[in-house]
Amino acid sequence: MKSIVYRSAQDVGFEQKPMPEAGPGEVLIKVAYVGVCGSDMNIYQGVHPRAQAPLVMGHEFSGTIEHGHPTLAKGTPVTVYPLLSCGHCEPCLNGYAHVCNTLRLIGIDCDGGMAEYVKVPVDKVLEIPKTLSLKLGAFLEPVAVGVHAVRRSGYKPGDRAVVFGAGPIGLCVASCLNYFGAAKVIVVEANPYRLSVAQKLGFTTIDASKEDIRARIKDETHGYNADFAFDCAAHPSVQTHLMDVIKVQGTAVIVGSYKKPPEVDLLKVEFKELTVIGIRVYERRDFEIATQILESGGIDFDLLLSESTPEQAPEVFQQLLKGGNTIKMLFKM
Numbered sequence: 001m002k003s004i005v006y007r008s009a010q011d012v013g014f015e016q017k018p019m020p021e022a023g024p025g026e027v028l029i030k031v032a033y034v035g036v037c038g039s040d041m042n043i044y045q046g047v048h049p050r051a052q053a054p055l056v057m058g059h060e061f062s063g064t065i066e067h068g069h070p071t072l073a074k075g076t077p078v079t080v081y082p083l084l085s086c087g088h089c090e091p092c093l094n095g096y097a098h099v100c101n102t103l104r105l106i107g108i109d110c111d112g113g114m115a116e117y118v119k120v121p122v123d124k125v126l127e128i129p130k131t132l133s134l135k136l137g138a139f140l141e142p143v144a145v146g147v148h149a150v151r152r153s154g155y156k157p158g159d160r161a162v163v164f165g166a167g168p169i170g171l172c173v174a175s176c177l178n179y180f181g182a183a184k185v186i187v188v189e190a191n192p193y194r195l196s197v198a199q200k201l202g203f204t205t206i207d208a209s210k211e212d213i214r215a216r217i218k219d220e221t222h223g224y225n226a227d228f229a230f231d232c233a234a235h236p237s238v239q240t241h242l243m244d245v246i247k248v249q250g251t252a253v254i255v256g257s258y259k260k261p262p263e264v265d266l267l268k269v270e271f272k273e274l275t276v277i278g279i280r281v282y283e284r285r286d287f288e289i290a291t292q293i294l295e296s297g298g299i300d301f302d303l304l305l306s307e308s309t310p311e312q313a314p315e316v317f318q319q320l321l322k323g324g325n326t327i328k329m330l331f332k333m
């Protein structure tokens, strides 16, 4: 079968591999679309703390049941909940399996969806409603991150929010805020292509490369500043504004993963009685809500998706490293 294989730092190859054999309790899925995530880019660059070559990456994918599922017939459209939690650590036992002490992921810690077929544990399979395309089905996972970030933040309908970063996660967070009824969503980004997509989706945008971020946000919020600021960029420059654009007793939500620990001004957290909240992946419920959001059709998520073939993978990864005009790249397997 066709596979995209991470071989070593900055070396991803298109290879033919034997089909995986689904054992007891496992399901074989025929992959349709698989997304490239920021964490896949970390693997590609050889800086991911856990991933080991050779590896078939891919934890954001859609496909159809091939065999092995007790109730879903062959051909049923599905995605997976890719978290592999241990089930017996303190967070797992107390209902926080998504922050398991030894959390692993399909496509990072074992072979994932960048292949024609993938085997997964039966309890990770989630059916995609027929009303959703398989292409959008592969985007459920990033939307679930947005759902989790907004629901966990304590955001209330009518609140004003700033989102730093218009990559896939930033735009998913911003879209979820809109879906949940935010009074104002302001997206801050420096990349011109990403800014243009944020504008097409209807968000108020601030060009971080040219504009006075603090003054614009004050202006756009009638002098109040934001109730929430979501850091989806995880760039050190965000920390120079994050605590300033939030009102007194507002909330900073850390969604992106910093490569190095950033400098954070805790004096501002203290003086303004701010709350800082961390976000890690999602829970199963977030996938259900993400499905509802995608099904609603209210947000044109197709604007965010680009498509390539697996044969193009080596060049695609090289280009993604340079940035360019892509929000979310999907391989059509």
Ligand SMILES: [Zn+2]
Pocket: 037, 038, 039, 059, 060, 141, 142
């Ligand atoms: Zn991801």
Ligand SMILES: [Zn+2]
Pocket: 085, 086, 087, 088, 089, 090, 091, 092, 097, 100, 101, 102
């Ligand atoms: Zn655990």
